[in-house]
Each structure stands twice: as C-alpha cells, then as structure tokens.
Amino acid sequence: MNQESSLLPSPDIIRWSYDVFLSFRGEDVRKTFVDHLYLALEQKCINTFKDDEKLEKGKFISPELVSSIEESRIALIIFSKNYANSTWCLDELTKIMECKNVKGQIVVPVFYDVDPSTVRKQKSIFGEAFSKHEARFQEDKVQKWRAALEEAANISGWDLPNTANGHEARVMEKIAEDIMARLGSQRHASNARNLVGMESHMHKVYKMLGIGSGGVHFLGILGMSGVGKTTLARVIYDNIRSQFQGACFLHEVRDRSAKQGLERLQEILLSEILVVKKLRINDSFEGANMQKQRLQYKKVLLVLDDVDHIDQLNALAGEREWFGDGSRIIITTKDKHLLVKYETEKIYRMKTLNNYESLQLFKQHAFKKNRPTKEFEDLSAQVIKHTDGLPLALKVLGSFLYGRGLDEWISEVERLKQIPENEILKKLEQSFTGLHNTEQKIFLDIACFFSGKKKDSVTRILESFHFCPVIGIKVLMEKCLITILQGRITIHQLIQDMGWHIVRREATDDPRMCSRMWKREDICPVLERNLGTDKNEGMSLHLTNEEEVNFGGKAFMQMTRLRFLKFRNAYVCQGPEFLPDELRWLDWHGYPSKSLPNSFKGDQLVGLKLKKSRIIQLWKTSKDLGKLKYMNLSHSQKLIRTPDFSVTPNLERLVLEECTSLVEINFSIENLGKLVLLNLKNCRNLKTLPKRIRLEKLEILVLTGCSKLRTFPEIEEKMNCLAELYLGATSLSELPASVENLSGVGVINLSYCKHLESLPSSIFRLKCLKTLDVSGCSKLKNLPDDLGLLVGLEELHCTHTAIQTIPSSMSLLKNLKHLSLSGCNALSSQVSSSSHGQKSMGVNFQNLSGLCSLIMLDLSDCNISDGGILNNLGFLSSLEILILNGNNFSNIPAASISRFTRLKRLKLHGCGRLESLPELPPSIKGIFANECTSLMSIDQLTKYPMLSDATFRNCRQLVKNKQHTSMVDSLLKQMLEALYMNVRFCLYVPGMEIPEWFTYKSWGTQSMSVALPTNWFTPTFRGFTVCVILDKKMLFILGRFNTHKVYGLENMIWLNLKRYDGLRQKISTSFGPIGSEKPGGLGDTLITHIAFERSWKLENDLDYYRNNAFQLEFSACDHYQKDVVKGLGVRLVYEN
Structure with a gap:
C-alpha cells in the first residue's frame, strides 16, 4: 500500500486567481500611493487585485471580494490613518488573517502614515475608531477586528516613513521586488511539484541562467521532439518573467517563420516586450534594426521555441548588444549544430524520463487521481517500456487509455507490442482512434491547415463545416492532441506529423485521393493536370514568397466536395471557370478574375476572403448568400461597387480596406442587423455613405483615409454596441449632433480631418468615451x-x-x-x-x-x-x-x-x-535638450541621483563655457558611481574633446587596439566606459536624431577581447540613431558605459581572465558612413 501510494502524483495545490490582493482605505491612498504601487506591481507582471471604488459603497464586503481574497497568493495590507474607521477594511482584514491561518496565504503589511504600534495596540486614531465601533457592534465582532489588527501588525512588513527616507517611489520598488521574490519561490515550488521529472531540469537550468547576475546570456535547450523542451522553457519563463522589464515566449518559430514570415514574428516579439499594438515591420532587416534600437537597454527574457535555422536566430535574437543588462535568451531546438553555429554559450541537453518518472507521468493522464489496481499497474509498466520515456507519447497514450476497461487496456498493449519502438508516429496515432468522427475531422483539419492560427478564427471556419468546434476543440485539448497558447491553437510537430500520416494513408499516398492537401508538391500537379477528385475536401497552398502557379479554368471541376480553399502568394494567370458549390470557406489572396464564376451558386458559403484580388464586381447574377457571415475584399483596387447586401442578411464582418476604386456603398448595407465590423479604411474615392446608419450590432467602424467622404450619416437610433469609431483623414467638416446616440463608444479618432471646424456640443453625453483624437484638424x-x-x-x-x-x-x-x-x-x-x-x-x-x-x-x-x-x-x-x-x-x-x-x-x-535648466525634482531620469543653442550651463545635473539619460547635441554655447569640461567629468563620475541603480547611462554633449581621464585615446580613426595590463581583471571590475567623437557636418548630412525613430543612422560600438592565442570574445552595443537637424559647430561627444555583466559571457573560472593576456580591440562605425567617427577613447572602470 505504501509503495503504491509513493507512486501517486503529488496532490493538487490551491489554484490562485491573483498573485496579490491589495487591502487599503480608499479615501486615504487610492489615488496616490495605491495607484502607483498597483502600477509598479503590474509592470513586473504581478497579477494584482485592486477593488473598484463602486465596491466600497456597501456595508458588507461582497462574495466576489471574499473570493478574490481567498484566491490570492499574497495579501498586501496598506495601513493608513483611517483604515480602522472602515468596517469594510476590518472585515477584509479578518478574512485575510483567516486565509493566512487556514490556507497559508502570505500577508505583507505596509504602514503608510501610521506607526505599527498604533495598529497593534489600537491607540490614538485607531483607538478612537474602536470606541465608535464598540458602541455600534457586538463585542465578539469588535474583538475579532482587534485580534486581526494585532496579528497583522506583528508581521514583519514595511514601515514607510522609516524606509528609504520616506521616498515613496523607492519604497514601492522595494515592495514590488519583495513580492516578486516571494512569488518566485512559491511558483518554483508549485511547478516543481506538479511537473513530473522537471524539478531536476529546472534547478540545472536556473543555475546555468545565472538569474540575478548581469550580462546578456544565451542558453540552448536541446533534445528530440516530444522530450519536454517547450514545457521546461515555459515553466522557467513563467517563474522568472516578472524579474525582467519585458518578456516574450515565441513558440513554434520553425513552423511560424515558414508560414508567416520572420517579419511577423519580429512584430509579435516587439509588441509583447514593449507592450505596444499595431506594430508594422516591412522586412526582417528593418525588424532587426528596430529590435536593436528598442531593446538594447531593456532587461529582456526571450524564449525562441523550436528553432531550426540560423536565419531565425539572426532575425529574432541577433547579437548580445540587442538586449540590455541582465537579459536572458532561451532557445529550444532539435539541432545541436545550430546552437554551435550560433555560438550559444551554454547548452542543456534534455533526456527522456527514467522508468519511475515515466510511470508517474503516465499515471497522471491514465488514472487522474484514481489509484490503479495491480492488473493496470502491470499493463502500465508495459506501456512505459514501449514509450521509452518520451513525455509526449506518455501523455497522449495515457489520455487515450483513461477511463477504459481492462479488456481494452490489454488489447491496446498488445497492439503497441506490434509497433517498432522507433515509429513514434504510430504510437501517437492511438489517441486518434478514440475520437468521434467529427472530432477526427476537426483534428485533421487543424493538423493540415490551422496549426498556429487564432482559436477564434479557426472556430469560425470549423463552424462553417458544421463540426461543432467548441466542444470538439475542448476534447482535443483534453486528449493532449492540441493546446491553446495565447489564443492560438498549437499542435506539437509529432502530433501534426501523425495527422499528416493518417491523411496520406487514407489516400494510399496518392495526392489525388487525399481529403486534405497542404503541400505544394502535391497540389500543383493535381491542379495543372485537372486531377482533382470528389475525395478532395480541403486545399491550402501557402507559399513563402509569391510564385507563379499554372492551372486551367476547370482545375476544380471534379472537386465537387471541396469545402475549404485557401491560396497565399500563388500568382495565377487564369481565374477559375468553376468553383464547387460545396465551398464553405474561400480564402484566395490575389484572386485573378473580375468576378466569381457565374456557375458558382455560393449558397453554402460562410467565409469569403479575396484580399488583393482583381475583382471588379463580385458577382454578375443574383445569388442566394444567406449563410455568408464574413467578407473581406481588402486591397481589391479594381472593385468599383459593393454587392447588394440584401442577399447577405447574416453578414457579421465586412472588410473593404484599400478598395481604392470604390465610390459608393450599396444602400442595402443599412439593413445588415448582424454586422459587427465595418472596415472601409483608405477607400480614398468613396464619396458617400447611406444617409442613415441603423447597424445596432456594429462594434467597430473604420473610415480612416476615406479622403473624399464629406458627410457622416445620421444615427437615428441608439447604437450601444459601437465601441470604436475611426474617421481620421476624411473630408468631414462636422459630425452630426446624433453622434450622442453612440452611447457605448470608447474611441473616436478624427485625426487629420483637415476640413473639420467644430465638434458637436452633444459629444459631452458620451460617458464611455476614453480616447478623443483631433490631431491635425487644422481648422478646428x-x-x-x-x-x-x-x-x-x-x-x-x-x-x-x-x-x-x-x-x-x-x-x-x-x-x-x-x-x-x-x-x-x-x-x-x-x-x-x-x-x-x-x-x-x-x-x-x-x-x-x-x-x-x-x-x-x-x-x-x-x-x-x-x-x-x-x-x-x-x-x-x-x-x-x-x-x-x-x-x-x-x-x-x-x-x-x-x-x-x-x-x-x-x-x-x-x-x-x-539659457539654463530649471531646478528639477529628484525623480528625474531623462533630460533631452538637443538644439538648445543658447544653453549656457548644465552644472546642476550632478544633483539628480536617478539621471541616466542626458542629450545636449548641438548646444553650441555649452562648448564655450569654461566649466563645461569639468562639469562633464563630474556628471560622468556621478553616473558611474550610480551604475548599481541605473540600467544604463548615456551622455551626449557638444564638443570634440576626449576627457583627460580616458586612459586610451585615438584620433582620426574608427578603431583602436590596446594591450591590457596583466592585472586588469579584478573582482571590482565593472566594465568599459567609451567615448566617441562624432563629426557634426556628417551628422547633418545623414539626418537628424530622434529618440523614437531612426531618421539618421544606427551606430555601433564594437569591443573585442582578443586573447593572444587568437580567441576573441565579442562585445558590442548600439549607441542609437544619431543625426543633426542643423549644420554648424564642429562635433559632438558621446560617452556611454558597457558593463562587464551586460555584454559578455562570464567563464566558469574567473582565472580565465586573470591568467590570460588580452588585447582590447575597439571600433565605432555606422552602417553607411565611416567618416562620422573622428576620435575614440576607452577607460576600464572599477568599483572604487
């Protein structure tokens, strides 16, 4: 019995909804300390519950609030002067202390403007509050409150007036770091308990990552498919992401780069790390430059999952100087040579599970919480033998066998014995046979067409096939066949290969007979020779680059059961004469014909997506399109008129963006009662809309760039659903007063409406409006x-x-x-x-x-x-x-x-x-004063301990100031002394002098080389401070400097530590886009610091640096011109 119990998985731990619950007296601290503390916690990716002001209006705390307390790992209590006056707060506190004692919840008190002893003993203002409570409430209730206050005040916490000299900003940062550390240990413990075989992996990887130390480090996780590389990387990522300024887990790089392109992955990476939307990257070179510019000073955690080509690493991770100090980049791959080729510092090889771990993992999925009998244990051992410790196979087979009887188990084990151990695909296929017919179809469609796609989009497509995808997708998740990651359906390569194998086997490896076709080498011959059959149900031809594909007008004639057709980057000269009437979803990028075939009924069509098509008129004859819900004809620049929408009563999404020949919208659009999205962006010849809008379900209306649109329709009825209205760059001169009927609108964008003269007075009735943009409305x-x-x-x-x-x-x-x-x-x-x-x-x-x-x-x-x-x-x-x-x-x-x-x-x-800078508050971090040509002095900058960015390019009077050089020296000294506080520093000042204290100098060259002394490396070594003299005339030629966009050039500082046996250790950093808006002056001086921990790998044995002779190679050059750099200086910096 004991032996059997020892094999069972650990019990489930409490599932937390929040990391932190904030308890506070709203009127004291909500809009001051608490709001900023909440922001500090959120910025560290700490999921925090802060109640709404509306919740505090009742006499008793709500059940929802009680649940939030119970579901929080940590309770952070802000004791302020009036905390005890609130019975609401006292009830909250009582519940928190109950959760501490019963569930082990962590409690952290913060004494904001009240002494801990006042809280503990209920003295002073707390005593006055309790005198009132004793007159109103029963004694036992008051005693519970007192006990809770005493217990909470006895917990070690934060006494704000006596911490960091009372500086709230610093205290908030310390509190956030403390919470982060507490969460890290809890998450690590919970993940280690619940992931079989992962604990030892996690400890080893943590050690290799060196979290807490500086530098930018790359770690490769190597192993075969299904061994758990992604799982390990995900657990590590979730545990430590809050310790970084930005984080991104980029999954399935191999597959997504082939389908979406590296540019799209760069967009995702930057959007997630920088927390921005609508990022557009045109090519991977632009994306690489943007990453270098935007991430070089950020402490970043980046996971690149399933990488298989060096181009992916070059585009997504580049060099170490792309990232700020403390950054960690984790790469998972099956290819060791790729990691060696990329010079990855450390490689962790994942091994399959041992027999004990395999049994634990298998039981989790095959038996859930139930204890297996002896018969099932014997059979489990046989399954373990055949899976050879591969976690993915254990999960899939365990899920397949869950809930089945002994006879079924025996049958399945016998079947496994007949499959060679190296045929993993056939092992995994056993999970497929247990699915219902519809679930099998959903799985095969996902494996062939929809891996990596948004779950919501895939659900819409599958619904058009009547596959019941909501429950079907859930079943596939339960069977470990797919997962949902950040809203997208993901499927492991082994599982996907298994799906492909099933489709090919059904067709006896004859593409003509395949129900689904997704590879170019299968599709093109079938289309070119008109070899399609009624077996073909779906076809997706997604080419990486635009490529000509030749086939005739009758290519689809025999595919009578085709329900899904998708083309991407396939250039077709001749359009189809025939399309199957069974088509439910038609997605043809660059559709070549002027209209859909007359013979195509379209009565089964649910989704129609013909982006960049040559369509002039969608159909010439009347159609019955009652099932059509989604229409996207964007960038169809020959489209001159929209169809009659009376035949599409169920249309929900209509996208006509960049249909530049479109002049008007059919009046029947006003009757589309189910329309949710209408996008007419940049239809620059669109002159009119229907006179009235009655689209009661509409949520988003986009008319941006409709430059000939002069009037906006009247809104005769309430449109409560409309949330976003985009009217920028139109020719509107006014909005109708009826805009007040958009009662739910949150965004109105009227930017660059050059003719707009006024806003309607009724606009003040839009109580939900959060963003109003009238930028560029030059007549307003x-x-x-x-x-x-x-x-x-x-x-x-x-x-x-x-x-x-x-x-x-x-x-x-x-x-x-x-x-x-x-x-x-x-x-x-x-x-x-x-x-x-x-x-x-x-x-x-x-x-x-x-x-x-x-x-x-x-x-x-x-x-x-x-x-x-x-x-x-x-x-x-x-x-x-x-x-x-x-x-x-x-x-x-x-x-x-x-x-x-x-x-x-x-x-x-x-x-x-x-002429001079003002006295600034101590909180200042950046001062940007380029082209301030009369500025005489910046002496006072040495007063500000948080200052890390200062730019004074083309401030000519500063050079004439005799104290200028000494001021620069003082400011640099201060910045270097504060390196432990700042992520980085950069000083950009006018002049062409290398400060005296730079040990090594070179003029008239873009590079220099110096021999380092034998004792250069000590425990107090902090890095290199470098100076670059830049030619002003060349800067003016090459463009102007801007802190957000590259108008000029991107400069790089390169340092190589060269050992005398020839081994080089490359260090590099970008000093950003530079340029000059005005000519004049001689030059500018850029001084920045390259920390030792930031940019180079730290050898396991520090004697590596002590016992080897090194030469420092230093160069500064830009991508386009080398004449910009006129002088270089470098100094080794030590702690003291």
Missing part, C-alpha cells in the same frame, strides 16, 4: 464648452490644431492621463510682458488645474515665451512626462517645475532661447 478652433463632462476621458490629442482656448470645464476631467497640445500655437488665453518685451502666449493653466491624473503633457511648438504659463505648472503633481520642445522661453521657473515630484522625463529639444 474650439473644443466644446462642455468637454469636461466627458468623465471617462483618459486621452485627448489635439496636436497641430487651430484651438485658441481651453474650455474651463476641462478641469473636471479627473481621469485624463495624456494631453497633447503640440503645435497649437494659436492658444493665446494668457498675454503678459516678459523681460524681453515680448508677449507670452500659452494655455490658461487654471483650466487644467483639476487634472489630477495627468501623466503626460505635450506643449511642443506652442509659442510659449517667458512668464505666463511657465509660472503656473506646478499644480499638475501627477505629471511624469513634460514635453516643451520648440518653444521660445529663456528659462523655466524653478519654483514651478520642482513641484513635479514624479517627473521622470523632460524634453526641451529645439528651445533655441533657453
């Missing part, structure tokens, strides 16, 4: 007076408009976070005389005084001079980013800007009259 002079009644507004973009005043009601926008008024130089509500006798133009900031949530304010190019608004900035206490580029002031009052206690970024590019 006023915002509605009642704009402040848009209580949900979070972003307001008015860049380059003719707005003259800010409505006084704007101060009511309590939720506004981003306000952009760049280029609004007509704002003139304040006029005062400056010391220079000029008028000060600007915004009446009293109208913005209530913007308590504002994070970003952009006042670039607003013709702001001295005085006026510059004296009235300080009330925006939540501001983190202030952009004042291109204005006319000579100074910024210190008394105003120093009150921005959370300010992190100040941008002053192109402020040509600015």
